[in-house]
Amino acid sequence: MEKEISIDSEFITLGQFLKLAELIDSGGMAKWFLSEYEVFVNGEQDQRRGRKLRTGDSVEIPNIGSFTIC
Template identity: 55%
Template sequence: MKKTIKINREFITLGQLLKHVNIISSGGMAKWYLAEHTVLVDTEIENRRGKKLYPGSVVEIPNEGTYFIQSEEASTESIEDKK
């Protein structure tokens, strides 16, 4: 599955993306998930939940999907600021 994720700020973290796309249910699960599963960010294996994802980044998660990060102006799905 290929999906475009729109963000309305400069970047999001990999942990925030995993939660947004319902791969994990809480931010605390990100470290565990990344230790147990292969996640590629721009074709490189990534295991840091705090990895910053900017518009143009591509996140590939085998058996889950491929996610393209775009700025708010370029896509239809948004990750809202949660404060």
Template identity: 45%
Template sequence: MSKAPIQDVEIAEEPIRLGQFLKLAGIAEDGGHARELLEAEQVLLNGRLETRRGAQLRAGDVVAVGERRARPVAPRDPGA
């Protein structure tokens, strides 16, 4: 059984807090939901359990909740 593809999520600047990223990626509905996911120990950051909402993410980090996986990416250069 293969893993779900990783969703790339553009961020405005690095670092981004994990709670904010969960909302931006659509994994959490709001800040309260993000907190619930973290408190329930359902969030993995780069394969390790993460419970800190303020954990700092950088481009390339992989966040997983259940079958969903997402990673922050730098914004694309509009001139490229």
């Protein structure tokens, strides 16, 4: 099941996304999460917590879920 994550600005970072999606408790955990899990942004693996996500982007984390930025 795909979940939608709403943003109020032009973009959010991958680290901010992880917190909004309630996958981590604090921004400091982003680096650890990205080193432990494969994260795919628009079908390409990406582990940069500063990666900018915009409306329409999709994020998939195997065994956790699929998300769409809206």
